[in-house]
Amino acid sequence: xxxxxxxxxxxxxxxxxxxxxxxxxxxxxxxxxxxxxxxxxxxxxxxxxxxxxxxxxxxxxxxxxxxxxxxxxxxxxxxxxxxxxxxxxxxxxxxxxxxxxxxxxxxxxxxxxxxxx
Amino acid sequence: xxxxxxxxxxxxxxxxxxxxxxxxxxxxxxxxxxxxxxxxxxxxxxxxxxxxxxxxxxxxxxxxxxxxxxxxxxxxxxxxxxxxxxxxxxxxxxxxxxxxxxxxxxxxxxxxxxxxxxxxxxxxxxxxxxxxxxxxxxxxxxxxxxxxxxxxxxxxxxxxxxxxxxxxxxxxxxxxxxxxxxxxxxxxxxx
Numbered sequence: 001x002x003x004x005x006x007x008x009x010x011x012x013x014x015x016x017x018x019x020x021x022x023x024x025x026x027x028x029x030x031x032x033x034x035x036x037x038x039x040x041x042x043x044x045x046x047x048x049x050x051x052x053x054x055x056x057x058x059x060x061x062x063x064x065x066x067x068x069x070x071x072x073x074x075x076x077x078x079x080x081x082x083x084x085x086x087x088x089x090x091x092x093x094x095x096x097x098x099x100x101x102x103x104x105x106x107x108x109x110x111x112x113x114x115x116x117x
Numbered sequence: 118x119x120x121x122x123x124x125x126x127x128x129x130x131x132x133x134x135x136x137x138x139x140x141x142x143x144x145x146x147x148x149x150x151x152x153x154x155x156x157x158x159x160x161x162x163x164x165x166x167x168x169x170x171x172x173x174x175x176x177x178x179x180x181x182x183x184x185x186x187x188x189x190x191x192x193x194x195x196x197x198x199x200x201x202x203x204x205x206x207x208x209x210x211x212x213x214x215x216x217x218x219x220x221x222x223x224x225x226x227x228x229x230x231x232x233x234x235x236x237x238x239x240x241x242x243x244x245x246x247x248x249x250x251x252x253x254x255x256x257x258x259x260x261x262x263x264x265x266x267x268x269x270x271x272x273x274x275x276x277x278x279x280x281x282x283x284x285x286x287x288x289x290x291x292x293x294x295x296x297x298x299x300x301x302x303x304x305x306x307x308x
Contacts, residue, residue, distance in 0.1 A: 004298050004301065004302070006294065009294055009297060009298065012243065012247050013247070013262070013265070013266045014266075015243075015244070016244055016247055016248065016266060017244060018157040018158060018160075018161045018267075019157065019160050019161040019164045019165075019173075020157070021156055021157060021160040021174070021177065022170075022174055025156065025160065025174055025177060025178065026152060026153070026156055028178055029152050029156070029177075029178050029181045029182070030149060030152060032178065032181075032182050033148060033152075033181060033182055033185040034140075034145035034148050034149060034185070035145070
Protein backbone atom coordinates (compact mmCIF):
# COMPACT_ATOMS: atom_id res chain seq x y z
CA UNK A 1 0.00 0.00 0.00
CA UNK A 2 1.89 2.97 -1.29
CA UNK A 3 -1.09 5.19 -0.41
CA UNK A 4 -0.36 5.02 3.32
CA UNK A 5 -0.86 8.55 4.59
CA UNK A 6 1.72 10.64 6.38
CA UNK A 7 -0.27 10.41 9.62
CA UNK A 8 -0.50 6.61 9.38
CA UNK A 9 3.23 6.37 8.87
CA UNK A 10 3.83 8.75 11.78
CA UNK A 11 1.60 6.62 14.02
CA UNK A 12 3.49 3.47 12.96
CA UNK A 13 6.81 5.19 13.73
CA UNK A 14 5.55 6.48 17.08
CA UNK A 15 4.42 2.98 18.05
CA UNK A 16 7.76 1.42 17.09
CA UNK A 17 9.50 0.31 20.29
CA UNK A 18 13.07 1.40 20.94
CA UNK A 19 15.84 -1.17 20.65
CA UNK A 20 16.65 -3.04 23.86
CA UNK A 21 20.30 -2.48 24.75
CA UNK A 22 22.43 -5.37 26.06
CA UNK A 23 22.02 -5.95 29.80
CA UNK A 24 25.62 -5.10 30.67
CA UNK A 25 25.79 -1.88 28.63
CA UNK A 26 24.72 0.43 31.46
CA UNK A 27 27.14 -1.22 33.88
CA UNK A 28 30.05 -0.78 31.50
CA UNK A 29 29.11 2.85 30.75
CA UNK A 30 28.99 3.70 34.46
CA UNK A 31 32.24 1.81 35.09
CA UNK A 32 33.93 3.88 32.38
CA UNK A 33 32.53 7.19 33.63
CA UNK A 34 31.27 7.95 37.15
CA UNK A 35 32.70 4.82 38.79
CA UNK A 36 36.12 5.16 37.20
CA UNK A 37 38.83 5.74 39.79
CA UNK A 38 40.84 8.79 38.70
CA UNK A 39 44.57 8.44 38.34
CA UNK A 40 46.29 9.70 41.46
CA UNK A 41 48.81 12.47 40.93
CA UNK A 42 52.41 11.60 41.75
CA UNK A 43 53.81 13.72 44.55
CA UNK A 44 56.56 16.16 43.47
CA UNK A 45 59.04 14.66 45.92
CA UNK A 46 58.37 11.21 44.45
CA UNK A 47 58.95 12.44 40.89
CA UNK A 48 62.11 14.23 42.06
CA UNK A 49 63.44 11.13 43.79
CA UNK A 50 62.90 9.01 40.67
CA UNK A 51 64.59 11.68 38.56
CA UNK A 52 67.62 11.77 40.84
CA UNK A 53 67.86 7.98 40.86
CA UNK A 54 67.66 7.78 37.07
CA UNK A 55 70.20 10.59 36.65
CA UNK A 56 72.56 8.84 39.06
CA UNK A 57 72.11 5.52 37.24
CA UNK A 58 72.72 7.20 33.85
CA UNK A 59 75.95 8.69 35.17
CA UNK A 60 77.08 5.67 37.21
CA UNK A 61 76.63 2.82 34.72
CA UNK A 62 79.14 4.06 32.06
CA UNK A 63 81.73 4.74 34.82
CA UNK A 64 81.17 1.48 36.68
CA UNK A 65 84.66 0.09 35.87
CA UNK A 66 86.39 3.26 37.11
CA UNK A 67 85.69 2.87 40.85
CA UNK A 68 88.51 5.18 41.94
CA UNK A 69 87.24 7.88 39.63
CA UNK A 70 83.73 7.55 41.10
CA UNK A 71 85.04 7.82 44.66
CA UNK A 72 87.04 10.89 43.70
CA UNK A 73 83.95 12.49 42.10
CA UNK A 74 81.81 11.77 45.18
CA UNK A 75 84.59 13.33 47.30
CA UNK A 76 84.60 16.44 45.14
CA UNK A 77 80.77 16.75 45.26
CA UNK A 78 80.76 16.28 49.06
CA UNK A 79 83.51 18.88 49.40
CA UNK A 80 81.61 21.36 47.19
CA UNK A 81 78.40 20.81 49.17
CA UNK A 82 80.22 21.47 52.42
CA UNK A 83 81.42 24.91 51.25
CA UNK A 84 79.78 27.87 53.09
CA UNK A 85 78.81 29.54 49.76
CA UNK A 86 77.00 26.40 48.57
CA UNK A 87 75.21 26.06 51.89
CA UNK A 88 74.12 29.72 51.74
CA UNK A 89 72.70 29.28 48.23
CA UNK A 90 70.92 26.05 49.25
CA UNK A 91 69.38 27.87 52.21
CA UNK A 92 68.28 30.77 49.98
CA UNK A 93 66.71 28.29 47.48
CA UNK A 94 64.93 26.36 50.22
CA UNK A 95 63.58 29.57 51.79
CA UNK A 96 62.34 30.79 48.38
CA UNK A 97 60.56 27.45 47.77
CA UNK A 98 58.97 27.63 51.24
CA UNK A 99 57.84 31.23 50.67
CA UNK A 100 56.34 30.32 47.27
CA UNK A 101 54.44 27.39 48.79
CA UNK A 102 52.85 29.76 51.32
CA UNK A 103 51.19 31.80 48.51
CA UNK A 104 47.46 30.91 48.41
CA UNK A 105 46.35 28.69 45.45
CA UNK A 106 49.97 28.07 44.49
CA UNK A 107 50.23 24.31 44.46
CA UNK A 108 52.02 22.96 41.41
CA UNK A 109 51.23 19.31 40.85
CA UNK A 110 52.69 16.73 38.51
CA UNK A 111 49.80 14.76 37.03
CA UNK A 112 50.99 11.46 35.65
CA UNK A 113 48.60 8.54 35.20
CA UNK A 114 49.82 5.40 36.88
CA UNK A 115 49.37 2.11 35.12
CA UNK A 116 47.13 -0.42 36.78
CA UNK A 117 45.02 2.11 38.69
CA UNK B 118 -13.87 6.49 62.00
CA UNK B 119 -10.56 7.61 60.72
CA UNK B 120 -10.15 7.44 57.01
CA UNK B 121 -6.69 7.41 55.57
CA UNK B 122 -6.36 9.22 52.34
CA UNK B 123 -3.28 8.61 50.27
CA UNK B 124 -2.55 11.24 47.72
CA UNK B 125 0.26 10.35 45.40
CA UNK B 126 2.05 13.40 44.17
CA UNK B 127 4.06 12.74 41.07
CA UNK B 128 7.62 13.93 41.48
CA UNK B 129 8.53 16.48 38.83
CA UNK B 130 11.05 15.09 36.39
CA UNK B 131 14.47 16.55 36.99
CA UNK B 132 15.60 18.44 33.90
CA UNK B 133 18.62 17.32 31.93
CA UNK B 134 20.33 20.64 32.66
CA UNK B 135 19.92 20.05 36.40
CA UNK B 136 21.39 16.56 36.09
CA UNK B 137 24.34 17.95 34.15
CA UNK B 138 24.87 20.58 36.86
CA UNK B 139 24.71 17.89 39.57
CA UNK B 140 27.28 15.78 37.70
CA UNK B 141 29.61 18.75 37.31
CA UNK B 142 29.21 19.46 41.03
CA UNK B 143 30.55 15.96 41.74
CA UNK B 144 27.33 14.00 42.22
CA UNK B 145 27.62 10.75 40.22
CA UNK B 146 23.86 10.12 40.55
CA UNK B 147 23.27 12.95 38.08
CA UNK B 148 25.09 11.23 35.25
CA UNK B 149 23.66 7.83 36.22
CA UNK B 150 20.16 9.26 35.69
CA UNK B 151 21.21 10.71 32.34
CA UNK B 152 22.51 7.30 31.28
CA UNK B 153 19.22 5.67 32.35
CA UNK B 154 17.28 8.34 30.47
CA UNK B 155 19.16 8.20 27.17
CA UNK B 156 20.66 4.70 26.99
CA UNK B 157 17.84 3.18 24.90
CA UNK B 158 17.50 6.18 22.58
CA UNK B 159 21.21 6.32 21.87
CA UNK B 160 21.43 2.58 21.37
CA UNK B 161 18.47 2.75 18.96
CA UNK B 162 20.14 5.53 16.99
CA UNK B 163 23.40 3.55 16.89
CA UNK B 164 21.72 0.28 15.85
CA UNK B 165 19.76 1.96 13.08
CA UNK B 166 22.77 3.93 11.84
CA UNK B 167 25.25 1.06 11.96
CA UNK B 168 23.04 -2.01 11.47
CA UNK B 169 25.42 -3.94 13.71
CA UNK B 170 24.50 -4.53 17.35
CA UNK B 171 28.06 -5.10 18.58
CA UNK B 172 29.29 -1.92 16.92
CA UNK B 173 26.21 -0.06 18.14
CA UNK B 174 26.90 -1.16 21.70
CA UNK B 175 30.48 0.16 21.50
CA UNK B 176 29.38 3.40 19.80
CA UNK B 177 26.78 4.01 22.54
CA UNK B 178 29.35 3.50 25.28
CA UNK B 179 31.85 5.69 23.45
CA UNK B 180 29.23 8.45 23.14
CA UNK B 181 28.51 8.43 26.87
CA UNK B 182 32.20 8.44 27.75
CA UNK B 183 32.87 11.34 25.36
CA UNK B 184 29.88 13.22 26.77
CA UNK B 185 31.06 12.63 30.35
CA UNK B 186 34.57 13.86 29.59
CA UNK B 187 33.36 16.99 27.81
CA UNK B 188 30.38 17.72 30.03
CA UNK B 189 32.01 20.97 31.15
CA UNK B 190 31.73 22.23 27.55
CA UNK B 191 27.96 21.66 27.46
CA UNK B 192 26.11 24.98 27.36
CA UNK B 193 23.22 25.09 29.86
CA UNK B 194 21.00 26.86 27.33
CA UNK B 195 21.45 24.02 24.82
CA UNK B 196 19.33 20.88 24.64
CA UNK B 197 21.10 17.89 26.16
CA UNK B 198 19.33 15.34 23.95
CA UNK B 199 20.50 17.11 20.79
CA UNK B 200 24.03 17.37 22.15
CA UNK B 201 24.34 13.71 23.10
CA UNK B 202 22.57 12.46 19.96
CA UNK B 203 25.07 14.46 17.95
CA UNK B 204 28.00 12.88 19.82
CA UNK B 205 26.52 9.42 19.29
CA UNK B 206 25.79 10.00 15.59
CA UNK B 207 29.33 11.21 14.93
CA UNK B 208 30.79 8.27 16.86
CA UNK B 209 28.78 5.97 14.60
CA UNK B 210 30.00 7.78 11.46
CA UNK B 211 33.62 7.56 12.65
CA UNK B 212 33.23 3.85 13.29
CA UNK B 213 31.61 3.29 9.93
CA UNK B 214 34.46 5.17 8.25
CA UNK B 215 37.04 3.14 10.16
CA UNK B 216 35.41 -0.12 9.19
CA UNK B 217 35.41 1.01 5.56
CA UNK B 218 31.72 0.43 5.27
CA UNK B 219 31.30 4.15 4.99
CA UNK B 220 33.09 5.28 1.89
CA UNK B 221 32.22 8.98 2.19
CA UNK B 222 30.78 8.91 -1.32
CA UNK B 223 27.33 10.18 -2.08
CA UNK B 224 24.87 7.44 -1.27
CA UNK B 225 22.41 6.83 -4.11
CA UNK B 226 18.87 8.03 -3.54
CA UNK B 227 17.31 4.61 -3.56
CA UNK B 228 16.80 1.83 -1.06
CA UNK B 229 19.46 -0.79 -0.54
CA UNK B 230 19.05 -4.27 -1.97
CA UNK B 231 16.09 -6.34 -0.80
CA UNK B 232 16.33 -7.50 2.84
CA UNK B 233 17.90 -10.91 3.42
CA UNK B 234 16.16 -14.01 4.81
CA UNK B 235 16.87 -12.99 8.42
CA UNK B 236 15.29 -9.59 7.94
CA UNK B 237 12.32 -11.15 6.19
CA UNK B 238 11.81 -13.61 9.04
CA UNK B 239 11.53 -10.87 11.65
CA UNK B 240 9.30 -8.78 9.44
CA UNK B 241 6.23 -10.77 10.36
CA UNK B 242 4.41 -8.02 12.22
CA UNK B 243 3.93 -4.29 11.79
CA UNK B 244 6.82 -3.28 14.06
CA UNK B 245 9.12 -5.88 12.59
CA UNK B 246 8.12 -4.92 9.06
CA UNK B 247 8.73 -1.23 9.77
CA UNK B 248 12.05 -1.98 11.46
CA UNK B 249 13.17 -4.05 8.47
CA UNK B 250 12.01 -1.30 6.12
CA UNK B 251 14.04 1.32 8.02
CA UNK B 252 17.09 -0.96 7.96
CA UNK B 253 16.86 -1.25 4.19
CA UNK B 254 16.98 2.53 3.70
CA UNK B 255 20.24 4.26 2.72
CA UNK B 256 22.31 5.50 5.67
CA UNK B 257 21.33 9.18 5.42
CA UNK B 258 17.63 8.32 5.35
CA UNK B 259 17.94 5.79 8.18
CA UNK B 260 19.51 8.41 10.43
CA UNK B 261 16.98 11.11 9.65
CA UNK B 262 13.97 8.83 10.09
CA UNK B 263 15.41 7.45 13.36
CA UNK B 264 15.95 10.94 14.76
CA UNK B 265 12.44 11.86 13.61
CA UNK B 266 11.25 8.81 15.56
CA UNK B 267 13.31 9.74 18.64
CA UNK B 268 12.94 13.53 18.65
CA UNK B 269 9.62 14.07 16.88
CA UNK B 270 9.00 16.92 14.47
CA UNK B 271 11.89 19.02 15.74
CA UNK B 272 13.53 19.48 12.38
CA UNK B 273 16.03 22.07 13.60
CA UNK B 274 17.21 19.69 16.35
CA UNK B 275 17.60 16.89 13.77
CA UNK B 276 19.57 19.29 11.56
CA UNK B 277 21.86 20.12 14.51
CA UNK B 278 22.49 16.46 15.28
CA UNK B 279 23.28 15.54 11.69
CA UNK B 280 25.13 18.77 10.96
CA UNK B 281 23.15 19.46 7.78
CA UNK B 282 20.90 22.38 6.75
CA UNK B 283 17.24 22.36 7.73
CA UNK B 284 16.16 22.06 4.10
CA UNK B 285 18.24 18.91 3.69
CA UNK B 286 16.55 17.36 6.72
CA UNK B 287 13.11 18.07 5.26
CA UNK B 288 14.10 16.69 1.84
CA UNK B 289 15.68 13.57 3.31
CA UNK B 290 12.71 13.00 5.57
CA UNK B 291 10.29 13.35 2.67
CA UNK B 292 12.26 10.87 0.56
CA UNK B 293 12.74 8.51 3.49
CA UNK B 294 9.00 8.39 4.07
CA UNK B 295 8.35 7.83 0.37
CA UNK B 296 10.75 4.91 0.32
CA UNK B 297 9.31 3.51 3.54
CA UNK B 298 5.84 3.56 2.01
CA UNK B 299 7.11 1.74 -1.08
CA UNK B 300 9.02 -0.87 0.93
CA UNK B 301 6.10 -1.46 3.29
CA UNK B 302 3.68 -1.76 0.36
CA UNK B 303 5.98 -4.29 -1.33
CA UNK B 304 6.41 -6.32 1.86
CA UNK B 305 2.64 -6.41 2.45
CA UNK B 306 2.10 -7.80 -1.04
CA UNK B 307 4.50 -10.68 -0.38
CA UNK B 308 2.83 -13.93 0.76
